[in-house]
Structure formats: structure tokens, C-alpha cells
Amino acid sequence: MNVRDRSACDNYMVADARRYVEWETPFLNPLTTVRDDVRRALIILNQPFSLPLLETLWKTCSWRCCADGGANRLYDLLGEAGDGELLRNLYTPDLIKGDLDSLRRDVREYYSTKGVPVLQDLDQDTTDLMKCIKSLEENERKEGYEYETLILGGFSGRLDQTIHLLSYIHKIRNMRSKVYVITDDNIGWVLDGGHHRISIDHEVLGPTCGLLPVGVDSTVLSTSGLRWNLSGTESSFDGLLSTSNHLVSTEPFVTIETSRPIWWCAELRRKI
Ligand SMILES: Nc1ncnc2c1ncn2[C@@H]1O[C@H](COP(=O)(O)OP(=O)(O)OP(=O)(O)O)[C@@H](O)[C@H]1O
Ligand SMILES: Cc1ncc(C[n+]2csc(CCO)c2C)c(N)n1
Numbered sequence: 001m002n003v004r005d006r007s008a009c010d011n012y013m014v015a016d017a018r019r020y021v022e023w024e025t026p027f028l029n030p031l032t033t034v035r036d037d038v039r040r041a042l043i044i045l046n047q048p049f050s051l052p053l054l055e056t057l058w059k060t061c062s063w064r065c066c067a068d069g070g071a072n073r074l075y076d077l078l079g080e081a082g083d084g085e086l087l088r089n090l091y092t093p094d095l096i097k098g099d100l101d102s103l104r105r106d107v108r109e110y111y112s113t114k115g116v117p118v119l120q121d122l123d124q125d126t127t128d129l130m131k132c133i134k135s136l137e138e139n140e141r142k143e144g145y146e147y148e149t150l151i152l153g154g155f156s157g158r159l160d161q162t163i164h165l166l167s168y169i170h171k172i173r174n175m176r177s178k179v180y181v182i183t184d185d186n187i188g189w190v191l192d193g194g195h196h197r198i199s200i201d202h203e204v205l206g207p208t209c210g211l212l213p214v215g216v217d218s219t220v221l222s223t224s225g226l227r228w229n230l231s232g233t234e235s236s237f238d239g240l241l242s243t244s245n246h247l248v249s250t251e252p253f254v255t256i257e258t259s260r261p262i263w264w265c266a267e268l269r270r271k272i
Pocket of ligand 2: 099123124125126127128
């Protein structure tokens with residue numbers, strides 16, 4: 001998408017005289033051909049991930065960045081496979097960025113020798129994830145295009161980092177193209193206040209899912225396509241949460257109407 005052409009309506013489609021945001025996750029299915037008119041960026045965090053997940057996401061992205069110790073994860077994972085050197089050549093990131101307090105010396109030397117820029121930003125008020133998004137935005141300004149963003153890792157491990165991730169993605173929801181957070185177990189993203197239609201690829205998603213009103217006092221939810229649907233129901237951190245909900249295998253879409261931003265998440269089937 002051209003940055004200059006972007007308007008608040010870009011993600012909206014019109015159907016049944018109602019405007020909704022369309023969401024789909026073709027990048028999760030190794031057998032799906034993804035649209036090449038969407039540019040995607042991959043940000044690898046310092047959290048565990050599997051080789052099949054990395055391979056599946058990597059090929060759908062055209063800009064890949066490791067957040068500090070995320071580069072250690074990438075380097076170590078590829079080294080564990082049969083031909084580590086071949087894989088490391090195939091999966092060489094475009095950038096390593098962070099305050100670099102976690103990046104190991106051997107990993108830094110390896111990728112520097114390969115010509116990967118290793119950028120240190122010592123700002124102690126921003127996290128490595130924020131630093132990577134900043135570089136992505138600089139890149140977007142240069143290219144004149146926005147990228148959808150796939151963040152690999154971040155739902156597990158240190159609770160402060162996990163909550164930071166939930167908060168940060170919530171805060172930037174209107175400032176960027178779509179941002180997804182993906183681990184081997186889950187995918188999640190923020191749905192802004194409004195109508196949404198999510199295409200469900202039952203090969204890779206399910207069976208469980210959740211609607212999490214994090215960062216708002218409360219929201220009013222109406223849904224379809226779920227086992228336990230809501231109809232104009234108030235949901236809040238302090239009150240009702242839709243957790244352990246289920247996708248319905250015969251439904252190709254989930255629709256969600258929410259008065260305020262919420263986190264949506266779905267479990268990944270262990271197939272990727
Ligand atoms: N345990 C974790 N849980 C969730 N996300 C994590 C975790 N550890 C790291 N991350 C993510 O990976 C990025 C890089 O992490 P790294 O361990 O290299 O640096 P850090 O010093 O822990 O993080 P930061 O410098 O951002 O505070 C972090 O910015 C964060 O987004
Ligand atoms: C109120 C407040 N709390 C914590 C930090 C610490 N901190 C937040 S982001 C970051 C960078 C980590 O690479 C560090 C050290 C701060 N600056 N301000």
C-alpha cells in the first residue's frame with residue numbers, strides 16, 4: 001500500500017451495506033499462495049519458535065529484522081538443523097536492531113561478516129521491539145510503502161515483556177497497517193472499535209480462541225461464527241471475558257463487532 005494513498009478506510013470492505021475490516025492469515029498456511037501485492041515485515045523477538053513456523057512466515061515476508069537477542073534464537077535454531085550453514089544463508093535477516101545487551105558476540109560477528117547491518121540504539125526508554133518498528137517505519141518512508149507486520153514470539157516468557165507487547169500493539173493499532181503476533185501456539189492481533197470479519201483457515205486455526213478487552217474499561221461485543229457467541233454483551237477485564245471460546249468448523253468466517261479495541265487470539269493447530 002502506498003503510504004501517501006493510505007486513508008483510514010483502506011482496510012474496510014463493504015458488504016451487506018455494513019463496513020467491516022477484513023482479516024485473513026494466509027501467511028500461516030505453508031500450502032497457501034499469498035498475495036504478492038501485500039508486503040510483509042517479520043520481526044523476530046527473543047523467544048522460542050520452531051523451524052517450520054519460521055520457514056512458513058519467512059517466505060511471505062520481504063523485510064526481516066531481529067530484535068536484539070532474537071538473532072541468537074535465529075542463529076541457534078538454524079544451527080541445530082542438518083545443514084546449519086546452508087539454512088543460515090537462506091535465512092539471513094535484513095537487520096539486527098536493539099540496545100544489543102542480549103546479542104551474543106559470536107552471533108554479531110557471524111551476521112556482520114555476512115553484511116547484515118547491526119544497529120545499536122542505546123535509548124533506555126524504548127524496548128527492542130519499539131526500536132525495530134522504528135527502523136521499519138524509516139524503511140517504509142524511504143520506499144513509500146507500508147508493510148503488514150508479523151511479530152514472531154512475545155506471548156510467553158517474561159510477563160513484563162508480554163504485557164508491554166499487548167500494550168504497544170494496542171497503542172499503535174491506528175498508526176500502522178495490520179500487525180499480527182505469532183507463536184507456535186497462538187496468533188493474536190488488535191481489533192479496533194468497529195466491525196470485523198475474520199477468514200478462518202481451519203487447517204491452521206483452532207479449536208480455541210478468545211476476545212480480550214485489555215487496555216479498555218469495557219467494550220460491547222456482538223459475534224458470529226463462534227461456539228459461544230455474544231450479542232450486545234458488555235465485556236471487561238473486571239467482568240466477563242470470552243476465553244476458551246471455540247471456532248465452529250463449518251463456519252468460514254468469524255464476525256466481531258466491538259465498541260472499543262480488543263485483542264483477538266486463536267490457537268494454532270500443531271501442523272505448521
Ligand atoms: N520473555 C519474553 N517475553 C516476551 N517477549 C520477549 C521476551 N524476551 C524478549 N522479548 C521480546 O524480544 C525483544 C528482544 O529481547 P532481548 O531479550 O534481546 O532484550 P531485552 O533486554 O530483554 O529487551 P528490551 O531491551 O526490549 O527490554 C524484546 O524487546 C521483547 O519485545
Ligand atoms: C518508568 C521506566 N521504567 C522502566 C524503564 C526501563 N526500560 C524501559 S525500556 C528499556 C530498554 C530496554 O532495552 C529500559 C531499560 C524506564 N526507562 N522507565
